[in-house]
Every structure is written in C-alpha cells, then in structure tokens.
Amino acid sequence: MASVVLKVAVAGISRCSRVSLLRAHSVTAPLHQGVPGSLWKLGKLNHIAIAVPDMEKATALYRDVLGATVSDRVPLPEHGVYTVFVQLGNTKLELLHPLGEKSPISGFLQKNKSGGLHHICIEVDDINAAVADLKAKNIRTLSEEPRIGAHGKLVMFLHPKDCDGVLVELEEA
Numbered sequence: 001m002a003s004v005v006l007k008v009a010v011a012g013i014s015r016c017s018r019v020s021l022l023r024a025h026s027v028t029a030p031l032h033q034g035v036p037g038s039l040w041k042l043g044k045l046n047h048i049a050i051a052v053p054d055m056e057k058a059t060a061l062y063r064d065v066l067g068a069t070v071s072d073r074v075p076l077p078e079h080g081v082y083t084v085f086v087q088l089g090n091t092k093l094e095l096l097h098p099l100g101e102k103s104p105i106s107g108f109l110q111k112n113k114s115g116g117l118h119h120i121c122i123e124v125d126d127i128n129a130a131v132a133d134l135k136a137k138n139i140r141t142l143s144e145e146p147r148i149g150a151h152g153k154l155v156m157f158l159h160p161k162d163c164d165g166v167l168v169e170l171e172e173a
Contacts, residue, residue, distance in 0.1 A: 040130040043123030043173050046151075047085070047092040051108045051118040055082055055097040058115075062086045062093070073097075076150055081105050083150050094121070094150065119157070119167035127154045127172035134158065146172070 052058035055073060062068040063086075071085040080103035086093040096118055098106040108118060124130040127146050135141065140159035149155030149171055158168040 038129075038133065040124055040126040040133060042130075043125060045091050046121040046123050046171050047094045048120050049094040049096055049118040049169070050115060051096045051105050051112065052115045053097075053109050053113065055084060055095060058095050058097075059084050062095075074150065075099050078147070079104075079149070085150075119169050121155070121169040121171050123173040124170045125173055127156060127170060130170055131156050138162070 050058070059070055059073070063070045069087040071083075071087075073082050073084050075082050077099060080098065080100050082097040082099050084095040086095065096105050098109065105118070109115060131141060131146060139162045142157040142159060146154040146156045149169070151171065154172045156170045158170065160167045
C-alpha cells in the first residue's frame with residue numbers, strides 16, 4: 001500500500017490529493033464486523049495501581065511535591081491492603097501497601113523492593129457477563145467470583161499470564 005501511495009506521489013499528484021488518497025486507504029473495517037455483539041463492554045481506565053513500600057512517603061510525593069488531591073488511607077482487610085487514591089484529571093492512581101502478613105502486596109514488594117506498577121483497572125458495564133465470557137475464552141481469573149473492591153463495586157482480577165504479563169482488574173462501572 002505504501003509503495004502505491006509513493007508511486008502516486010512521485011507521479012505528481014497534488015499534496016491534497018495524496019492526503020485524501022491516504023485517508024481513503026487507511027480506514028479499516030471494524031474488527032468486530034460480522035461477529036455477534038458482546039453481552040458486555042469494556043469501558044474506561046479506572047486506575048493504575050502502584051505497590052509502595054512506604055505509604056506515607058508515597059502519599060507525600062503525590063500530595064506535597066506534585067500537588068495532587070489524595071484520599072485518606074483506607075484499610076481493606078479482605079484484600080490484604082491499605083489503599084490511597086490519587087486523583088488525576090482523567091483517571092486515578094491507587095497506592096497499595098501491605099495489610100497483614102498474607103497480603104499479596106507483601107510478596108510483590110519482596111520481589112520489587114522499591115515498589116512499582118502492580119495492576120491496571122478497567123471498567124466494564126457487566127462484570128458477571130465479562131467474567132463468564134472471558135472464562136469461556138480461557139482467560140483465567142484469580143478468584144472464582146467477583147468480590148467487592150476499594151470503590152465498593154464488584155471487581156475481578158485476570159491472570160497476568162493470560163494478559164501479556166499484566167495483572168488486569170475489571171471493575172463494574
């Protein structure tokens with residue numbers, strides 16, 4: 001395709017004609033064309049979670065140095081974490097710190113002493129339909145059923161080995 005456009009350009013077609021030709025040939029059919037509609041839809045990025053070894057230091061960085069609005073530290077014993085949410089214009093950062101010895105964040109921080117990116121959270125309009133569909137497509141989940149997450153909504157974590165090495169959290173919008 002690029003060689004055809006290049007040959008046309010070399011032949012002396014005006015700049016505007018080349019732009020139109022490129023636009024006409026760069027439009028592709030939707031990937032889902034001919035595929036039955038899904039019972040659920042992927043929504044916006046809800047947050048990016050960062051495991052931190054020192055919650056007070058991390059909170060101070062975002063609040064005092066960068067000037068962000070941050071939430072209070074909230075314990076979530078059912079998930080084994082403390083959370084702080086940093087409000088951004090288009091999403092949030094979730095700071096995670098271990099709560100208790102069995103916290104999944106403890107294991108993460110043992111491997112990553114300085115902390116780091118832990119997971120991304122994407123909203124879905126129907127978590128139960130999304131989970132059923134993804135399981136049917138051989139995407140493993142880290143629990144059998146969705147649980148209540150930090151925002152009081154149902155969440156499900158997808159296995160990172162099935163998601164290109166990224167721990168993905170789905171949250172019902």
